Amino acid sequence: MQNVVLIVHLLLALVLIGVVLLQRSEGGGLGIGGGDGNPSAGRPPLTAMAKLTWALAAAFIATSLTLTIMAAQQSATTSVLDRLGVSSPPPAPELPALPLGDGLLPPPAADDSLAPPPAD
Numbered sequence: 839m840q841n842v843v844l845i846v847h848l849l850l851a852l853v854l855i856g857v858v859l860l861q862r863s864e865g866g867g868l869g870i871g872g873g874d875g876n877p878s879a880g881r882p883p884l885t886a887m888a889k890l891t892w893a894l895a896a897a898f899i900a901t902s903l904t905l906t907i908m909a910a911q912q913s914a915t916t917s918v919l920d921r922l923g924v925s926s927p928p929p930a931p932e933l934p935a936l937p938l939g940d941g942l943l944p945p946p947a948a949d950d951s952l953a954p955p956p957a958d
Contacts (some may be wrong), residue, residue, distance in 0.1 A: 840908050847901040854894040861887050 884892075
């Protein structure tokens with residue numbers, strides 16, 4: 839069933855692209871194109887091509903949502919790792935212990951001298 843919806847979805851996408859490319863430019867896009875420049879002229883009534891574009895766009899959105907719902911239902915039952923046969927991730931490697939001591943610590947606040955101690 840999912841393959842049928844996917845094929846319909848792809849055909850709708852191709853037909854929608856073709857219908858949009860066949861339409862005549864009415865201008866107004868990015869301020870270029872035709873039109874008489876009269877802002878009070880209003881929009882012309884929808885042509886048959888425009889109605890077909892709306893219908894194809896609605897069908898494209900419907901098939902997109904249907905495919906999403908089908909994929910969500912299918913993935914809810916099993917995990918990708920379950921399909922690969924991986925039961926659990928491997929354990930993390932043991933990290934070496936940090937050295938204990940004062941070698942990495944800053945000098946205490948009571949020691950005001952930053953110079954090295956004098957040599958005897």
